[in-house]
Each structure stands twice: as C-alpha cells, then as structure tokens.
Amino acid sequence: MQVWGNTDSGRVRVNNEDAWLAETSLRVAAVADGMGGEACGEVASALTLQALCDALRSAETDLRDAARRANVLVRQQAQQRSLCSGMGSTLVAASWKGEHVDIVNVGDSRAYLFREGRLTQLTYDQTVGNELRHAMGWSEEEFEKFPQRHVLTAAIGAASDVVVRSTQIDLEPGDLLLLCSDGLYNPIGDSGIVEVLNSSASVDGAIRSLIAAANAAGGPDNITVVVMQFSGT
Numbered sequence: 001m002q003v004w005g006n007t008d009s010g011r012v013r014v015n016n017e018d019a020w021l022a023e024t025s026l027r028v029a030a031v032a033d034g035m036g037g038e039a040c041g042e043v044a045s046a047l048t049l050q051a052l053c054d055a056l057r058s059a060e061t062d063l064r065d066a067a068r069r070a071n072v073l074v075r076q077q078a079q080q081r082s083l084c085s086g087m088g089s090t091l092v093a094a095s096w097k098g099e100h101v102d103i104v105n106v107g108d109s110r111a112y113l114f115r116e117g118r119l120t121q122l123t124y125d126q127t128v129g130n131e132l133r134h135a136m137g138w139s140e141e142e143f144e145k146f147p148q149r150h151v152l153t154a155a156i157g158a159a160s161d162v163v164v165r166s167t168q169i170d171l172e173p174g175d176l177l178l179l180c181s182d183g184l185y186n187p188i189g190d191s192g193i194v195e196v197l198n199s200s201a202s203v204d205g206a207i208r209s210l211i212a213a214a215n216a217a218g219g220p221d222n223i224t225v226v227v228m229q230f231s232g233t
Contacts, residue, residue, distance in 0.1 A: 001096050003029050004204045005226035008211045010183055011219030017041030018181050018224040021049045026056050028063070028095040031109050031224050033181040035155070036078075036087025043081075044089040047074050048156045052093060063095045063102050067156070067164045071106075074157030088155035092123055092179050099171045099230060104164050107155045110185060112193070113169060114176040119194045124165045126154040150182070173232035176203070180210075183221035187214045203227050 003022035009015065017034040019042075032048040034041030051073040055066035070091065078087045090107025103111045105123040108130075113120045124130070129149025154163050171177065176197065185193065192213055200206035207225045214223045 001027070002203070002229045002231065003226065004207055004229075005029070005031075005224070006207050006211060007222065007224040008215065008219075010222050011215055013222055015042060016222045017045055018183070018222040019045035019049050020179075020224050020226050021053065022226060023053055026053060026095070027097065028053070028056060028093060029179060029226050029228055030091065030093035031179045031181055031226055032156070033090040033107065033109050033183075033222065033224070034087065035089065036084055040078075040081070040084035040087040041089070043077070043084060044074055044087040044157055047077055048089040048091055052091070056095070063093055063104050064164050064166050067091055067093065067104050067106060068162060071156045071159075071162040075160065078157055086158075088157040090152070090181070091156050094177060094179060094228065096171075096228070096230075099232075101169050101171060101177065101228075102166065103169070104166045106162055106164055107152050108150070109179070109181050112178040112180070112190075114178060114194075114197050115172065115174075117194070117198055119190055119197070121190070122167055122169060126163065126165065127152055150186075171230040173230060175230045177228040177230070179226040179228075181222060181224040183219075183223040184210060184214050184225055187217035187220060192217070203229055 032045035034045030051070035055069040090109040092105040092109040108125040128151040
C-alpha cells in the first residue's frame with residue numbers, strides 16, 4: 001500500500017482545522033475535520049489523530065476501539081480547557097493488512113473506493129439530512145432543500161459515547177481508496193472527484209488537482225485528501 005495526502009485551508013477559512021496522517025508503521029491512514037472555534041478545531045483534529053495512533057500501538061486495540069478512545073480523550077480535553085468547550089472532530093480512518101481494509105468513520109468525513117473508473121462511497125454520513133433521508137426516503141432534491149442537512153449527528157468528543165460506523169473491503173490491484181473531509185466533496189460532488197481521478201496521470205497529481213478543483217468551486221471549507229493505492233500482495 002502506498003499513501004499520499006495533502007490539506008489546504010480553502011478560500012474562505014483563515015485557519016485550517018483539518019488534519020491527516022499516514023502512519024505506515026501502524027498501517028493506518030486518517031482524516032479529521034475539527035470544530036470548536038478560536039483554534040480549538042485544530043486542537044480537536046490533532047488530538048483525534050494522536051489518540052487514534054496511540055491506541056493502535058496497543059496490540060489488543062482495533063480501529064473501532066481506537067476511535068472510541070479518541071472520543072474519550074477529546075471530550076476530556078474539551079472539559080479541561082474552558083476556551084475549547086464543545087470542541088470536536090469528524091474522523092475517517094482506514095487500516096490495512098494485505099488487501100483487507102477496515103474503515104471507520106464518525107461525522108461526515110468520507111471514504112471512497114475508486115475502481116476501474118467508478119467511485120463508490122464506503123462510509124455513512126452522520127448528519128441530520130442523511131439520517132432523515134434514510135428514515136423518510138427523501139429524494140436528492142428534497143435532501144438538497146433541507147437547510148440543516150449538513151448538521152452533524154455525531155462527532156469525536158461531542159458526547160460521552162459515540163456511534164462509530166464501520167465497514168470492511170478487500171482491495172484489488174490498482175484500486176484507490178480516498179479519504180477526505182467535506183471541504184472536498186461538497187463543492188465538487190462525486191462527479192467532480194471522478195473527473196479528476198480519471199484524468200490524472202499520478203496519485204499525487206490527482207490530490208493536487210482535487211484540491212484545486214474544490215478551490216475553483218469556491219473553496220468554502222478546509223480541504224483534505226488522502227489517497228491509498230493498492231498494488232497487490
């Protein structure tokens with residue numbers, strides 16, 4: 001597995017509250033999108049990824065449990081730092097062993113599979129709009145009209161317990177696994193991601209082009225992209 005990543009503040013936000021990691025010694029990659037104001041979003045995303053790695057260094061900890069431990073740490077820090085009360089972070093993380101990949105997510109940062117020119121979302125957005133869409137069978141048009149559709153229903157550090165969504169996938173040679181914050185997919189959509197990936201000659205070039213496309217579409221939020229390429233066992 002080879003892993004590339006990059007992040008950009010976008011065209012609107014002063015601070016970049018996103019963070020990413022590619023820790024090949026632990027066979028894990030992740031993206032976190034912090035929130036909290038006054039730089040506490042940056043604290044939350046950094047703490048989330050730090051706690052995730054610290055937990056995974058324990059041989060008895062899996063990715064889902066590591067996310068729960070990150071939730072405890074971020075919540076503790078939010079309670080101890082008065083200026084950071086209410087801070088939290090999304091998380092999407094992938095760990096691999098050979099072709100098998102475990103994926104977890106909290107909030108609306110996403111994991112996608114790009115295989116043979118097609119993009120498939122692997123994660124479930126924990127947002128008010130997505131929960132209502134599934135519960136009420138909304139069309140895409142109804143979803144887009146709902147003003148609170150992007151409000152999170154879960155975040156690392158937001159509550160004492162956290163719902164960690166998980167999925168698994170077996171990769172095939174040539175597959176790309178893309179992790180990103182909502183600053184990528186909200187401005188350009190899945191179709192924009194596909195267009196860039198299909199037209200890019202290299203993975204690192206694709207990441208640069210994805211960030212450029214999100215900025216060209218207004219860059220309303222921080223943009224973070226991690227791409228994992230599986231070449232085979």
